[in-house]
Amino acid sequence: MLNFQVKSPGKIILHGEHAVVYHKPALAAVVGVGTTLKFQNTTEDSSKVSFKLEALNTIFEIDIASFNAFLKRCRSKFSEYKLDNAVQLLEEVRLELAKQQDETIDLGSPKKQQTQKAFISIYYLLAGAILSSPVKDLELQQPFTITIDTELNIGAGLGSSASYGAALASAFLAYAQHFDLTNYKDEENQQLISLWAFESERVMHGTPSGIDNTVCTYGGMLRFVKGQGFQPVKILRPLHILLVDSKVKRSTADIVAKVRHLGETFPEVINAIWNACEALVNTAIPLYENFGTCQDDSEKFEKLEQLFQINNDLMKAIGVTHPKLEQIFSIAFKRGFFSKITGAGAGGYAIVLLPENYASNEVYWKLKEELEGAGFGVHATTAGGEGLRMEPL
Numbered sequence: 001m002l003n004f005q006v007k008s009p010g011k012i013i014l015h016g017e018h019a020v021v022y023h024k025p026a027l028a029a030v031v032g033v034g035t036t037l038k039f040q041n042t043t044e045d046s047s048k049v050s051f052k053l054e055a056l057n058t059i060f061e062i063d064i065a066s067f068n069a070f071l072k073r074c075r076s077k078f079s080e081y082k083l084d085n086a087v088q089l090l091e092e093v094r095l096e097l098a099k100q101q102d103e104t105i106d107l108g109s110p111k112k113q114q115t116q117k118a119f120i121s122i123y124y125l126l127a128g129a130i131l132s133s134p135v136k137d138l139e140l141q142q143p144f145t146i147t148i149d150t151e152l153n154i155g156a157g158l159g160s161s162a163s164y165g166a167a168l169a170s171a172f173l174a175y176a177q178h179f180d181l182t183n184y185k186d187e188e189n190q191q192l193i194s195l196w197a198f199e200s201e202r203v204m205h206g207t208p209s210g211i212d213n214t215v216c217t218y219g220g221m222l223r224f225v226k227g228q229g230f231q232p233v234k235i236l237r238p239l240h241i242l243l244v245d246s247k248v249k250r251s252t253a254d255i256v257a258k259v260r261h262l263g264e265t266f267p268e269v270i271n272a273i274w275n276a277c278e279a280l281v282n283t284a285i286p287l288y289e290n291f292g293t294c295q296d297d298s299e300k301f302e303k304l305e306q307l308f309q310i311n312n313d314l315m316k317a318i319g320v321t322h323p324k325l326e327q328i329f330s331i332a333f334k335r336g337f338f339s340k341i342t343g344a345g346a347g348g349y350a351i352v353l354l355p356e357n358y359a360s361n362e363v364y365w366k367l368k369e370e371l372e373g374a375g376f377g378v379h380a381t382t383a384g385g386e387g388l389r390m391e392p393l
């Protein structure tokens, strides 16, 4: 196997977060920041493959002989490995890793839970890719090193987990010869990457909708309905977005559970909000699609700003705002910009819609300065660019 790297983007949800969990459509787009995975063959004489996770300051090592013994046990349990056995395989991986605590070298990271989930994903996706390989009885052979670094803040609504999962999935699937660097973009291969990235998402937060792994794999902007798949939204040019990090930590799984409880307590009220989110997504799509088709887009842009506002108010109604996010919204509003929660909310990132010529607008620089002065992380990017890509190193 040649040395290679994977660039896997993060994402924003433009509209429809939370509603998407209840099978309503959502609109998501990749952003210009993401995860980089480097696969390098090791020349040293080693009996281990190793994973350097820069963001967690941790190294995870897998002993080749014990991993192959694990594969052998799995092959005897699941006669022909298919994704239908995924639930069972994940259980086997959890048991195996619990037995192998010693294999983990923790470099003093306090982020134990994050680290544990990151390790489970590696073991699970590597085993899954090899067990389902078109090469019969494939095993781990030569030692290799995988280094993963990210520009995404973890657990903040930019899809760091899906970006991580898709990077791992593509690397392991290529290693297990499902495809190579020339054909990974074929439809069936992208489907496979997204499927395994979804499996990693299940490790991270239980019952993901699947929107994050889909958009991160395919890229662009897309309309997604849980259980039904997605359609690309054909945009003429990427959208300009300001990512604003509230620096408030939160867990997607906890917020989704809280919102679910609210919906169970007031089903009619909350269902009305999900219906409004659906109408909002359907109204927004033609605006995004037509953006850039004529010289003056100002009317469309103003409508999108209004939809940002309505969407954000709907999110506030389900209780997923935070005083720090409110501070961001009010700073942006004061300067004439529209912003909203993206992803689970209750912290994490807010997004501000930027006009085409924002960089030559003095008010934009004032906005940036004021947000930074208030202690927020600010990063201007585009939404709707390229999805996951693999290239030789």
Ligand SMILES: Nc1ncnc2c1ncn2[C@@H]1O[C@H](COP(=O)(O)OP(=O)(O)O)[C@@H](O)[C@H]1O
Pocket (backbone or CB within 6 Å): 035, 053, 054, 055, 056, 113, 114, 115, 116, 117, 118, 148, 149, 150, 153, 154, 155, 156, 157, 158, 159, 160, 161, 162, 164, 204, 205, 251, 252, 253, 343
């Ligand atoms: N670069 C990375 N390296 C290792 N693990 C990562 C990385 N990025 C994300 N993760 C994993 O993803 C989890 C975060 O998932 P989640 O709470 O859904 O956040 P997000 O909204 O950013 O996707 C972390 O606990 C960690 O296990």
Ligand SMILES: C[C@@](O)(CCOP(=O)(O)O)CC(=O)O
Pocket (backbone or CB within 6 Å): 013, 016, 017, 018, 019, 020, 021, 156, 157, 158, 159, 160, 207, 208, 209, 210, 211, 212, 252, 256, 342, 343, 344, 345, 348
């Ligand atoms: C709230 C939700 O709609 C989006 C969560 O996004 P994130 O994990 O905050 O990036 C949940 C989901 O789609 O699984």
